[in-house]
Amino acid sequence: MEQSVEVRTDRRAMLAAGVTVVLWASAFVSIRVAVQDYSPGALALGRLLAGSIALGLILLVRREGLPSRKAWPGIAVSGVLWFGVYMVALNWGEQQVDAGTAAMVLGIGPVLIALLGGWLLREGFPRRLLAGMAVSFAGAAVVGVSMSEGGASSVLGVGLCVLAAVSWAVAIMAQKPALRYASALQVTAYGCIVGTIACLPFAGQLVTEAAKAPLSSTLNLVYLGVFPTAVAFTTWAYALARTTAGKMGATTYAVPALVVAMSWLVLREVPGWLTFAGGLLCLAGVAVTRSRSSR
Numbered sequence: 663m664e665q666s667v668e669v670r671t672d673r674r675a676m677l678a679a680g681v682t683v684v685l686w687a688s689a690f691v692s693i694r695v696a697v698q699d700y701s702p703g704a705l706a707l708g709r710l711l712a713g714s715i716a717l718g719l720i721l722l723v724r725r726e727g728l729p730s731r732k733a734w735p736g737i738a739v740s741g742v743l744w745f746g747v748y749m750v751a752l753n754w755g756e757q758q759v760d761a762g763t764a765a766m767v768l769g770i771g772p773v774l775i776a777l778l779g780g781w782l783l784r785e786g787f788p789r790r791l792l793a794g795m796a797v798s799f800a801g802a803a804v805v806g807v808s809m810s811e812g813g814a815s816s817v818l819g820v821g822l823c824v825l826a827a828v829s830w831a832v833a834i835m836a837q838k839p840a841l842r843y844a845s846a847l848q849v850t851a852y853g854c855i856v857g858t859i860a861c862l863p864f865a866g867q868l869v870t871e872a873a874k875a876p877l878s879s880t881l882n883l884v885y886l887g888v889f890p891t892a893v894a895f896t897t898w899a900y901a902l903a904r905t906t907a908g909k910m911g912a913t914t915y916a917v918p919a920l921v922v923a924m925s926w927l928v929l930r931e932v933p934g935w936l937t938f939a940g941g942l943l944c945l946a947g948v949a950v951t952r953s954r955s956s957r
Contacts, residue, residue: 702750712887730843744857771826
């Protein structure tokens, strides 16, 4: 009986993680459109404002109040680092380096999550997790090389992508304990609000750029706030509360493969065989991390 409940919970967590991965992959397509007319800070603030409004409405409908005081340290840290620092640093970094370099540098994020989770959260270092991450990391590197424009990478851009990856990993270490005292919706909603407050210095840029930006870019900004932020961050928190940080980090290695497929369908960018092979490696590695050992 307990085993069937565990399997059911794991399936729900996997489904939630799948929703997160698909929506985060779609964000790369939308960012590509919006970043042409919005600066990194303004884009982050606009996205967070849209996400905060959507999450606030859901909180009202569900009548979920303030989270427990014990959850607030984790919410505050993850809000500043993930919703704030991560988004601005990533937007800025992708202006300085090509997509391939950014993908390879961000690939250290799941590795850091697994290492910090095993150490700080006492999740251990399962062999299947480490093996799957190695396969997925190799796949992400292949995708990165295949998508590289071949130009010299900016030291500033690489540094910003490293900052984004580190901010993401540390934020997960703070978010995981907070989920013991608050729901996934509360942790996500109030974390998004904290991130919005942290990005308020970019309000002037957002107002100026929104007045000049075409409707397509603004609609993509709103999409980024509602779906890849409000929905995807909530499903991420839901899954994170029901599995380990290491496994959740490993699932994000499926994002590069999905980005390639979406770019193919939406932007009509036909991937080369090397990109396609790298995407398959990413998915294979994720499958290894989610598989169960036979005992």
